[in-house]
Amino acid sequence: MTPPTGATASRAAPAPIEYADASPEVRAIYDDIMATRKTDWINNFWKYLAHDPQNLRRIWSDLKEVMGPGALDPLTKELLYVAVSITNGCRYCIASHGANAWTKGMSAAQYGELLGIVGLANQTNRLAVALDVPVDDRFR
Amino acid sequence: MTPPTGATASRAAPAPIEYADASPEVRAIYDDIMATRKTDWINNFWKYLAHDPQNLRRIWSDLKEVMGPGALDPLTKELLYVAVSITNGCRYCIASHGANAWTKGMSAAQYGELLGIVGLANQTNRLAVALDVPVDDRFR
Amino acid sequence: MTPPTGATASRAAPAPIEYADASPEVRAIYDDIMATRKTDWINNFWKYLAHDPQNLRRIWSDLKEVMGPGALDPLTKELLYVAVSITNGCRYCIASHGANAWTKGMSAAQYGELLGIVGLANQTNRLAVALDVPVDDRFR
Amino acid sequence: MTPPTGATASRAAPAPIEYADASPEVRAIYDDIMATRKTDWINNFWKYLAHDPQNLRRIWSDLKEVMGPGALDPLTKELLYVAVSITNGCRYCIASHGANAWTKGMSAAQYGELLGIVGLANQTNRLAVALDVPVDDRFR
Amino acid sequence: MTPPTGATASRAAPAPIEYADASPEVRAIYDDIMATRKTDWINNFWKYLAHDPQNLRRIWSDLKEVMGPGALDPLTKELLYVAVSITNGCRYCIASHGANAWTKGMSAAQYGELLGIVGLANQTNRLAVALDVPVDDRFR
Amino acid sequence: MTPPTGATASRAAPAPIEYADASPEVRAIYDDIMATRKTDWINNFWKYLAHDPQNLRRIWSDLKEVMGPGALDPLTKELLYVAVSITNGCRYCIASHGANAWTKGMSAAQYGELLGIVGLANQTNRLAVALDVPVDDRFR
Numbered sequence: 001m002t003p004p005t006g007a008t009a010s011r012a013a014p015a016p017i018e019y020a021d022a023s024p025e026v027r028a029i030y031d032d033i034m035a036t037r038k039t040d041w042i043n044n045f046w047k048y049l050a051h052d053p054q055n056l057r058r059i060w061s062d063l064k065e066v067m068g069p070g071a072l073d074p075l076t077k078e079l080l081y082v083a084v085s086i087t088n089g090c091r092y093c094i095a096s097h098g099a100n101a102w103t104k105g106m107s108a109a110q111y112g113e114l115l116g117i118v119g120l121a122n123q124t125n126r127l128a129v130a131l132d133v134p135v136d137d138r139f140r
Numbered sequence: 141m142t143p144p145t146g147a148t149a150s151r152a153a154p155a156p157i158e159y160a161d162a163s164p165e166v167r168a169i170y171d172d173i174m175a176t177r178k179t180d181w182i183n184n185f186w187k188y189l190a191h192d193p194q195n196l197r198r199i200w201s202d203l204k205e206v207m208g209p210g211a212l213d214p215l216t217k218e219l220l221y222v223a224v225s226i227t228n229g230c231r232y233c234i235a236s237h238g239a240n241a242w243t244k245g246m247s248a249a250q251y252g253e254l255l256g257i258v259g260l261a262n263q264t265n266r267l268a269v270a271l272d273v274p275v276d277d278r279f280r
Numbered sequence: 281m282t283p284p285t286g287a288t289a290s291r292a293a294p295a296p297i298e299y300a301d302a303s304p305e306v307r308a309i310y311d312d313i314m315a316t317r318k319t320d321w322i323n324n325f326w327k328y329l330a331h332d333p334q335n336l337r338r339i340w341s342d343l344k345e346v347m348g349p350g351a352l353d354p355l356t357k358e359l360l361y362v363a364v365s366i367t368n369g370c371r372y373c374i375a376s377h378g379a380n381a382w383t384k385g386m387s388a389a390q391y392g393e394l395l396g397i398v399g400l401a402n403q404t405n406r407l408a409v410a411l412d413v414p415v416d417d418r419f420r
Numbered sequence: 421m422t423p424p425t426g427a428t429a430s431r432a433a434p435a436p437i438e439y440a441d442a443s444p445e446v447r448a449i450y451d452d453i454m455a456t457r458k459t460d461w462i463n464n465f466w467k468y469l470a471h472d473p474q475n476l477r478r479i480w481s482d483l484k485e486v487m488g489p490g491a492l493d494p495l496t497k498e499l500l501y502v503a504v505s506i507t508n509g510c511r512y513c514i515a516s517h518g519a520n521a522w523t524k525g526m527s528a529a530q531y532g533e534l535l536g537i538v539g540l541a542n543q544t545n546r547l548a549v550a551l552d553v554p555v556d557d558r559f560r
Numbered sequence: 561m562t563p564p565t566g567a568t569a570s571r572a573a574p575a576p577i578e579y580a581d582a583s584p585e586v587r588a589i590y591d592d593i594m595a596t597r598k599t600d601w602i603n604n605f606w607k608y609l610a611h612d613p614q615n616l617r618r619i620w621s622d623l624k625e626v627m628g629p630g631a632l633d634p635l636t637k638e639l640l641y642v643a644v645s646i647t648n649g650c651r652y653c654i655a656s657h658g659a660n661a662w663t664k665g666m667s668a669a670q671y672g673e674l675l676g677i678v679g680l681a682n683q684t685n686r687l688a689v690a691l692d693v694p695v696d697d698r699f700r
Numbered sequence: 701m702t703p704p705t706g707a708t709a710s711r712a713a714p715a716p717i718e719y720a721d722a723s724p725e726v727r728a729i730y731d732d733i734m735a736t737r738k739t740d741w742i743n744n745f746w747k748y749l750a751h752d753p754q755n756l757r758r759i760w761s762d763l764k765e766v767m768g769p770g771a772l773d774p775l776t777k778e779l780l781y782v783a784v785s786i787t788n789g790c791r792y793c794i795a796s797h798g799a800n801a802w803t804k805g806m807s808a809a810q811y812g813e814l815l816g817i818v819g820l821a822n823q824t825n826r827l828a829v830a831l832d833v834p835v836d837d838r839f840r
Binding site for chain 6: 605632643670684689691
């Protein structure tokens with residue numbers, strides 16, 4: 001993070017750290033991000049997170065593991081990420097993981113259905129809580 | 141809730157309405173739920189929602205359409221429902237749609253990955269907001 | 281939804297669908313919205329939702345039923361909508377349903393009290409959870 | 421919580437403080453709660469909050485002002501409180517303010533409509549965010 | 561919002577109320593804010609809240625008491641405020657209380673750790689709910 | 701959840717995995733948890749998370765790093781964890797990290813102030829969003 005410069009102690013959100021300005025530690029993580037993703041650019045999330053190299057390293061390590069190859073296919077993983085991000089109202093995350101989903105083959109019809117499910121679940125989640133519905137024995 | 145005592149009809153939430161006690165209007169919806177799902181029972185959510193038949197009819201109609209056959213496979217739809225429900229902390233919805241997911245073939249490995257993604261997204265959603273990360277041009 | 285154009289697979293949020301460019305299916309819903317509301321324009325929410333006509337039709341049908349004439353007066357319904365939207369942090373919804381509330385006669389004093397209640401409830405909701413307060417028998 | 425054992429005074433949350441065991445400072449607030457509400461009992465929220473008399477006094481003072489007579493009628497105020505509490509998933513608050521609403525004349529039909537609105541708003545709040553819908557000029 | 565045109569007094573939210581345009585009642589609170597904080601300016605939150613003097617007075621009174629001298633040091637109080645604000649996604653609150661934290665001596669390392677904790681807690685909060693983990697006896 | 705009956709291995713959430721029943725992989729992590737914390741027991745969170753060893757390992761690794769020695773003192777770290785957990789309504793997390801905070805020296809007065817701040821921030825977070833307050837230049 002960039003602490004206040006001079007006398008005006010105020011900056012709470014800093015600027016992105018570009019590759020050229022990055023420390024060797026940060027640059028090594030940027031390199032791994034690009035190599036893992038087979039791309040030549042770094043998206044803003046990492047550049048802003050890089051003010052704390054420990055956070056950058058840990059979060060990237062987590063994401064690399066969680067979103068890597070596994071039992072769920074890559075597109076389904078992105079759809080889940082988008083669904084959570086919509087529910088939490090994270091504009092950046094909806095945009096970035098939405099873009100990932102399009103890249104991985106999401107169709108317009110699939111996106112429309114995802115929106116329908118996210119909207120519906122947010123509705124019934126509240127109703128189930130409001131009505132204090134007990135979990136059915138068959139679901140236990 | 142403490143509704144006016146003695147006025148059973150005015151109780152909006154407290155007890156489930158069983159099939160035997162349901163009005164013809166509610167019973168018709170219960171019948172459609174069982175026919176659509178090819179089961180012989182109604183889970184608690186609908187029995188508690190049935191105190192307001194209009195809500196029961198509308199929400200069931202929505203769910204039938206949204207969770208019905210489409211561009212996303214049935215298991216993926218349930219996974220998305222579970223991911224949203226976890227994020228919102230709806231115990232009933234996690235249990236019911238989790239059960240649906242198991243029934244539709246979710247493996248333990250897939251569930252483990254879903255948990256990993258939901259946890260990670262909840263983490264990065266907050267970090268992206270905290271850092272006020274601007275959406276990259278490439279994501280627009 | 282607007283799927284990726286050409287090689288840059290990225291657009292996660294598309295553009296509004298204007299009446300002139302809408303399909304007959306979408307246009308029919310737009311017509312119903314304007315007729316029901318006795319206005320000659322469509323607000324952005326529907327124009328963005330229209331990329332998936334099924335979502336457009338279902339959500340409009342839900343809203344028409346839920347916000348239509350009933351046991352709660354129209355202004356109270358809008359106030360409730362605004363209170364939920366503030367709690368969820370939906371800027372668009374606060375603006376649109378807030379505008380509806382003003383149109384339906386909300387006074388500045390009423391809006392001030394709504395803000396007071398929403399703020400207070402968000403405060404006590406957290407305190408009740410933090411203290412794990414058991415529900416009093418008299419409230420059951 | 422596991423506070424230092426034996427140090428009752430240092431327990432911040434675990435048990436309700438009954439009137440008979442309350443300090444004069446807390447008892448005075450309990451008296452004001454009962455006098456204001458014209459009842460002879462104190463609900464659990466205040467008894468758990470009373471471990472910190474300053475919080476008890478401040479929150480009660482806020483609630484007394486916000487929920488007191490004003491431009492919105494008493495029932496509408498309770499409905500708004502319930503709507504927010506459902507959205508936040510506060511079981512205690514739904515029960516207590518729901519009971520208040522029944523006492524103040526809420527009908528089953530009104531409660532059914534409130535549930536419909538809260539569910540719908542939670543749905544459209546997410547969709548508006550997902551679609552990044554810009555606020556219409558007419559709403560500004 | 562689109563309040564009744566021409567009725568400036570009924571506008572509840574749209575513009576800040578500057579000191580020069582404030583009523584004596586509002587001006588007195590502004591004076592107390594500046595005196596308490598030993599500054600010569602009022603930040604936007606209060607200027608927007610001032611459309612409802614009762615809310616302005618009550619919220620300021622609450623904040624003055626809660627954030628005033630006590631058992632937690634001033635910086636820790638601001639850190640807690642920022643952590644909650646990030647979790648709720650309040651951009652304004654993150655910026656204002658983040659600025660306060662820098663002013664009160666928060667280091668870049670401390671802010672990095674705060675971000676790490678907030679992200680992690682948001683992650684494990686969801687996992688604990690998803691897994692329906694019962695509270696250990698030792699924690700009761 | 702109702703996993704395929706008889707297939708214990710496929711159950712992802714339902715029961716805790718005790719040390720005696722744990723795989724060598726899981727047991728090694730349990731050992732590290734106990735060694736790091738200098739205790740002889742494992743709390744439920746890890747025992748439920750252990751159904752997916754990869755999640756167990758990653759989340760523990762994250763927590764060990766984030767909550768380990770750093771620029772913020774151990775008690776402040778727990779206070780921040782509790783504040784976020786209250787805001788998210790995670791009963792288990794409030795109890796477990798609350799217990800940690802008591803163990804690390806939190807006083808009843810400090811806990812009372814934490815509750816006050818969390819409640820207040822949840823209140824003002826909503827108000828700032830409702831009023832759409834622009835960030836002051838001095839806070840940028």
